[in-house]
Amino acid sequence: MTTALEIDEELLDAFIGDGSIADVLYVVRSGKEATVYCCRGAAASGGGLVAAKVYRPLDRRNFRNDAIYQTGRDAAMESRTRRALANKTRHGRDVQYGAWINAEFQTMRMLHAAGADVPEVFSRSNGAILMEYFGDEEAAAPMLNRVTVPREQAEQLLRRIIDNVTLWLTNHLVHGDLSPYNLLYWEGRIVAIDFPQAVDARINPSARALLGRDLENVCGYFSKYRIRSDAERIAKALWAHYRAGRL
Numbered sequence: 135m136t137t138a139l140e141i142d143e144e145l146l147d148a149f150i151g152d153g154s155i156a157d158v159l160y161v162v163r164s165g166k167e168a169t170v171y172c173c174r175g176a177a178a179s180g181g182g183l184v185a186a187k188v189y190r191p192l193d194r195r196n197f198r199n200d201a202i203y204q205t206g207r208d209a210a211m212e213s214r215t216r217r218a219l220a221n222k223t224r225h226g227r228d229v230q231y232g233a234w235i236n237a238e239f240q241t242m243r244m245l246h247a248a249g250a251d252v253p254e255v256f257s258r259s260n261g262a263i264l265m266e267y268f269g270d271e272e273a274a275a276p277m278l279n280r281v282t283v284p285r286e287q288a289e290q291l292l293r294r295i296i297d298n299v300t301l302w303l304t305n306h307l308v309h310g311d312l313s314p315y316n317l318l319y320w321e322g323r324i325v326a327i328d329f330p331q332a333v334d335a336r337i338n339p340s341a342r343a344l345l346g347r348d349l350e351n352v353c354g355y356f357s358k359y360r361i362r363s364d365a366e367r368i369a370k371a372l373w374a375h376y377r378a379g380r381l
C-alpha cells in the first residue's frame with residue numbers, strides 16, 4: 135500500500151524533475167486537507183523559497199463538498215461528469231479532486247492579479263500547487279492567531295483585511311473559510327491563504343451568510359486588541375453595495 139508520504143514524494147519529485155523546484159526543505163504543516171512544504175525554487179527562477187501545497191489523497195480526506203460550497207461550481211461541467219459526481223463514482227471523485235485544486239489555483243491567480251494580499255501561484259499538477267512562500271529557511275510565517283501584533287498596527291491590519299474582503303467581493307468572491315488560521319502575518323503585513331472553498335457571490339445562495347461569518351471571525355480576533363468592529367454591520371453594508379453594483 136502506498137502511504138500519504140510516498141504519494142507526496144512522488145508529486146514533489148515531479149516538480150523537481152520538471153525544474154519547478156530544486157529541493158524540499160521542510161514540512162510547514164500537515165493539516166486536515168493538505169500538507170504544505172517549504173521548497174527551494176529552481177535556480178532558473180532565482181532560487182527563492184516556494185510553498186508546495188500537496189492535497190490529501192481523496193480517500194484519506196473529507197472534501198468540504200457540502201452543497202453550500204458546491205452550488206454553481208458544476209454549472210459548466212458535462213452532464214456525464216455531473217452524473218458521475220452525483221453517483222460518487224471513481225471518475226466523479228477524480229473530477230472533484232481536480233476541480234477543488236483547480237478552483238484554488240484559479241482563484242488565487244485571479245485575486246493576486248487584482249492586487250489582493252494572496253500568494254502568487256506559479257504552477258499546479260494533479261494533486262499540488264506551487265506558490266509564493268511566506269517565511270524563511272528556518273520557519274514559515276505564523277498564522278495570525280499565533281501572534282500578538284503591536285496595538286498601534288492592529289487597526290491598520292483589520293482595515294487591510296476588510297479592504298481585501300471588499301476587493302474579493304468586487305471580483306464576485308467570498309472566501310468562505312476566512313479566520314486568523316488562514317491569515318499569515320509576515321514582515322508587518324497579512325497574507326490570506328486557503329481558497330479552495332471560495333464561493334461565487336453571483337450564484338451561491340450562501341454567499342451572504344459566508345461573508346458574514348468570515349467577517350465575524352476576523353472582527354472577533356481583533357476584539358482582543360479592544361478594537362470594536364461590528365462584523366454584521368460591515369457585511370450588510372458591503373453586500374448592499376455589491377448588489378447595487380457600487381463596490
Ligand SMILES: Nc1ncnc2c1ncn2[C@@H]1O[C@H](COP(=O)(O)OP(=O)(O)O)[C@@H](O)[C@H]1O
Pocket residue numbers: 162163164165166167168169170185187253265266267268269274275277315316318327328329
Ligand atoms: N504560501 C505559504 N507560505 C507559508 N506558509 C503557508 C503557505 N500556504 C500555507 N502555509 C501554511 O500551511 C498551512 C496549511 O495551508 P492551508 O492552505 O491553510 O491548508 P489547510 O488548512 O486546508 O490544510 C497554513 O496554515 C500555513 O501555516
Ligand SMILES: [Mg+2]
Pocket residue numbers: 165315316328
Ligand atoms: Mg487553512
